[in-house]
Amino acid sequence: MSNWGKDWLFILIKSLTRSEKRQFTLYVNRLQNNADAKFISLFNAMDKMEEYDEQAILKQKITSKQQLSNLKANLYKAILASLRMNPSKKNVRIQIREQLDFATILYQKGLHKQGLKILDKAKQIALDVEEKSLALEIIELEKVIESQYITRSITGRADELIAQSNDLIVQNYYATKLSNLSLQFYNEMLTSGYAKSEEEKQEMINQFSDQLLDINIDLLNFREKLWYFKAHVWLCFLIQDYRNAYKYAKFWVELFYQHPKMIQSHPIWYLKGNSYLFKILLLFKSVDKYIYWNNRLEDQLNNENFPQSSNIDSQRFLLQFSNKLNIEFIQQTYNGSLLFVKQLQRGINEYRNMIDEHHFHILYFKVASLYFGYKKYDESLAYTERILCKSDYSVQEDLLFHTRILSLMAQYESGIDQNYEDFVKANRALMKKMKNKTEIHDTFMTLFEGLLGASDKEQKAVLERFVNRTEELYTNKFYVRSILYIDVLNWAKRKLK
Template sequence: MAELQKDFLFVLIKSLTTSEKRQFKLYVNRLGINVDAKFLLLFSELDKMKEYDEHIIIEKKISTKQQLSNLKAHLYKQILVSLRMNPSHQNYRIQLREQLDFANILYQKGLYKQALKILDKTKQSALELDEKSIASEIIDLEKVIESQFITRSIKGRADELIQQSTEISKQNHYATELSNLSLRLYSEMLMHGYVKNDADREKVLELFNDQIQKIKLEKLNFTEKLWYFKAHVWKNQLLQDYKYTLKYAYQWVDLFHKKPEMILSHPVWYIKGNTYLLKILFLYGNIDILEEHFENFNAMVNSQNFAQNENLQALIFLTHYNTLMNIHFVKGEFFTGTKLIPEIEMKMEKLRERIDEHHFMILYLKMAAMFFGSKMFGKSIEYSMKVVECKGNVQEDLLFHTRILILMAKYESGNDEDYDEFINSTLKFARKMKKPEAFHFESIQFFKNINNLVLSRQQESFKAFDKVLEEFSKNEYYRRSLLYIDIHGWVKSKIKNVDVIEIIKQKVRYKRKK
């Protein structure tokens, strides 16, 4: 994967469908370019390659090493132009910009009234779709035309443009403030993870309140409300306040359901909103509500009206299969869950260039947990090691909890050949973490001790660790740590001498009664 990502042109060509390749060749021929034009020869050669190899291109004299960079840049641009013309990639945003381009061309030809007619129609569409950035560009061009030329197009035109410009400027200001806040909170979550103490909490609240107090919800349009709800979701996720994360995730999704046409305009944010909603419902463990929303999500994204492209397919894939596995986890249906794995891996391979490493590792961890619940401990360790050995940028918490799962699997399987060595490497890893917690070291110490005890004494160790986990569960800052891998449920199953599936089913019955 890393090798392919080094050459963007090669990755782009490999992402093309058969119809997109055919259209590119038709587009090139329409230009009247000779069929043996160098960039077309380069396209054909790269299309045939399984892995990018610059030496082959030079050996076949398609290009010299000195010219290759420019030739690749030219080919890259021509492919993008061809894709832009493809109906499957046409969306309302591209269409609005295309109309704006047409108006610019008419303006430059001196056909001012024709330009203004296109601009007025396009502006109305942009405002209806809440595309204020494009609407603002349209108004700027209208101002240029009206101020340079006496068109006498509409009486009171200047006042109208000033009013529209002022209103859009206010809305754009709100959108900028809220999007900046959302991005800061999201960055905070990626860089530092969830709050670990009161000082972290105060830092997040200060950052949030400083911006949000300036915003009045009732003055916001669709896009600003969307950013408003996003900011609240990410803030409450950082604070591990799941009640309010759920509240604002609901409002995020409901915003689209109240204005369904916006689902077509902003399909990515519709999917993302559902991703957070389904994720928080999983953490709550209420299977009935989770399955209901999952069914609604699938119905919408698989409907004929829903936009389709490679980016959306990747996002839908992640939301669908993460949620499907979560449902099997909540129900304790591990054997059923393992049957999904070949199907998931096949789709992962197809989407390898469109999904980042971290999301892949989350899927592998869930697969490993499925194998663990199915008592296939060797497979659980095998899939866990895919995460541990990953060279990409993966969150520390994910890596640590994968190591805990490996220790659980090693204990269950009796495979203790490198048990002590793995304990030591996990301890070194924990010490290097940015913000190691007491939970990390207590967990490592438990697994270190348990392997040195005779069977009759192990039960006492499980009971003692259960009390430690009970104390951690009362602390709001450790709540998240206990959700990655259900180590607490596993410990309780050992104490009660029952299968961990029984512990999970008891939780499900409890949630359903509520």
């Protein structure tokens, strides 16, 4: 996979579709200040590059080295301006903001009634799609106009605006508080990981409950309920309360099915809700439920009214590809062709600048695990290597540890074990640096260290000790996630047989 580098302009140009490039060319040609076509020359030069090369641009003498930075900055703004004019890019938030801008222009020209008429329509749209911050901004401009110009448009206009404003302030207060709480626990999940003891679990529950004391769910509208359910899902994941995580993830997704218009307005959060629901169903290995919710998702994605954009398409790819892998994990038939795995590289090539590398590493790990289940150890090792070769990228420590464990299992099974000892040493060194090390990590390592160079009789003793100790550890529910994709315990049991 080639690297496009860190040049934002280059990445933006490479993300454009053919129609967007054509529209940009038309847009720039309408600007008299760019008659010298420097914009177009720089744009075309960068569009033809496979990787960003500043020296190649300077050799074409499009501009001087001193002026290149300014030209790139102006080109970046011009591309965004042309995209903003593209009807296909105008989602409802852009449309509302555009109407607000138009009303502001009319107000500045003294055309107050025209401005208020536009604002009233924009406000209604904002309220319909629960864009309450925008609605409040519109009301504030309405107040300004009404206070400076006696329109006599509606009797009791002041009372109406005050009532609307007060209601939105309350709803925005709830939304802000819940979104802060949701983000706080999501950050906790990324930085500190899951609760590892009853004490940690109780501390998180207390912290969460303290911030919900003044929130009555019956007073919440769609947007606030969405944040309410999100916050609960992330708390439940943190404390590994998967039954309640399933309950709130289902509330999250069903909220969109109860308000189908919101799927068009907030497609990313619809996809994210489904993503968390599927993660829990995978833990429960609920085949029927997984397929039921996946069919409902696919019905929406195949609907011609489902929104499309590069960002939405990238998240859609992640979810659909992950679901195909997960259904294989749940059914555990291991009798398919795995032809769909070829879609992974196509997706990486298309969305490499829209999806962070961690998500691709998760997919690599799942594919490697699936190939291991198929006893295709060469392919499994090839996908673990895609993660382990990333010395320039900080792979999440738990993912790195389990990737090396999976690689050790594949090396052991395949006999391709010339690097086995190096992997054991590397993983033991990693454990010394791990912030969230648990006893289960140490038990895994003791197993593979014990298998190194052992005779058949010694290996049997090592496996028996591992099985006995791990079964004892797995009575602790906080270790259950360790067997999600690689069940080392059952693998060891099969080795004993």
